[in-house]
Amino acid sequence: MAVQGESKGLILFARDHREKDQLVKIFTEKYGKLMFFVRNAKRQNSVLTSATRPFTEAVYIGQMNSEGLSFLNDVKEVEPFQLIQQDIFVSAYATYILNLVDVAIEDQTYDPALYGFTRQALDYLNKGMDSEIITNIFEVQLLNRFGFEFQWQSCCVCGETQGKFDFSSKFSGVLCQRHFGEDDHRYHADPKAIHFIRLFSAITLDKIESIDLKPDTKLAIRQTVDLLYDEFTGVRLKSKKFIDQMKSWEGMLKPLDKPDETVDNQGE
Numbered sequence: 001m002a003v004q005g006e007s008k009g010l011i012l013f014a015r016d017h018r019e020k021d022q023l024v025k026i027f028t029e030k031y032g033k034l035m036f037f038v039r040n041a042k043r044q045n046s047v048l049t050s051a052t053r054p055f056t057e058a059v060y061i062g063q064m065n066s067e068g069l070s071f072l073n074d075v076k077e078v079e080p081f082q083l084i085q086q087d088i089f090v091s092a093y094a095t096y097i098l099n100l101v102d103v104a105i106e107d108q109t110y111d112p113a114l115y116g117f118t119r120q121a122l123d124y125l126n127k128g129m130d131s132e133i134i135t136n137i138f139e140v141q142l143l144n145r146f147g148f149e150f151q152w153q154s155c156c157v158c159g160e161t162q163g164k165f166d167f168s169s170k171f172s173g174v175l176c177q178r179h180f181g182e183d184d185h186r187y188h189a190d191p192k193a194i195h196f197i198r199l200f201s202a203i204t205l206d207k208i209e210s211i212d213l214k215p216d217t218k219l220a221i222r223q224t225v226d227l228l229y230d231e232f233t234g235v236r237l238k239s240k241k242f243i244d245q246m247k248s249w250e251g252m253l254k255p256l257d258k259p260d261e262t263v264d265n266q267g268e
Contacts, residue, residue, distance in 0.1 A: 006061040007031055008077075010118060012098050014052050016042070024052045024072065027101060027118065031064045032109040036072040051075040055084040055094055057119065066108060081126040092246060093131040096239040097121055097138050103235055104145040114145065120205045130211040132218055133200075139225050140200040146233045148172075152201040157182055164191040165198065167224070169231060174198065187227060190220035197224060 007030035014024045022041035027033050041048050051058045052072075061074040084094045101118050105111055121138045125131055143150065151173025154161045160176040168175045168183040174194060175182060187194075196217070213221075229235055 001066040003031075003064045004062075005030065005064050006059055007064075008057065008115075009060045010098070010115070010122070011052060011054055011056045012102050014038075014041075014054065022052060023069070025102070026060055026072075027098075027115060028060065028064075029112050029115045030110070032111060033102065033105070033107045034064060034070045035107070036060075036062065037069045038072045048072065048075060050080070051078045053080065053085070055081040055091065055122065057081070057122075081122055083126045083128060084122065089246065090125050090128075090131050092239065092243050093135045094122055094125050096237060096243055097125075097135060099237045099239045100139070100142055100235070103237070104142055111145075114142075117141070117205075124205055124208070129208070130213070132222070133211045133213065134205070136197075136221055136225055137200040137203060137205065139229065140197055143228065143232065146235075148232050150174075150201070152198045155179055165194045166191070167194060167197075167228070187224065189224045189227075190217075192217050193220035193224040196221055 007028040009026040009028040012025040012027055012033065014022050017023045017037070020040050020042045022038045024036045024038050024041070025033060026036060038048055038052055040046050041052050043049070050056070051060070056078065058075045058078040060072055061076070062070060062072040064070050081094070084090050097118065101114065105114065117138070121134055124134050149172075150167075151171070154174075155165065155176035155178075156168065156171035156173040157175060157179040160178070164177045165174040166177075166180060166189055167173070167187040168185075169187075170183045170185065175186060180186060196213070
């Protein structure tokens, strides 16, 4: 089925095709993920050139096909995420987020909520918000798109909501300290990491005012989220490996190591 239409979209990736053409995968708000054939995309002064660059949102106009390639004819309202395009560190996290979207849902799956969440995450990266933590929040909340709904807010055994917690695969959620013995194979994760992951599972990005976490805490969060993804999704992306390699460049970054650690919410 072919539909002539238009939709906001986010560029997932672009690949050269022949001398001047490209195959461009776009996550559209109305039609889900589609692969477009873009004729003359590499030609100088083509209106499509800037609109098909990575880390760009625009309104894309063309033939949307339910089978095979779709065809991009025109664009409007082109909005590049300029900081992401210019900063290799930020672009690494943005690439990983977009790669996760590409593997989390099937092509042509209508998911405007995920589109909005993805767009919002990229916007926060583009504003200079902590790339690691925004990515962690995205990862934790994206787990439901892989078919996993974990109980993060209270102990799976007694319903406790305060104190130290750990994650249990056996119970598909967290256990409070009194019930750690219910699962000998619980994650034995850093309690701070579990605290923040519980927060990340329910937080709304537009409520975040600031992020200030110590490097050790961020590392513990990363390790725990990696365990979740390894165990439950099996997803191993090249873009994630690149992020891990970037840690060897930490001297080029200057994280602030302050005594208090917060992810501040408006009104809280």
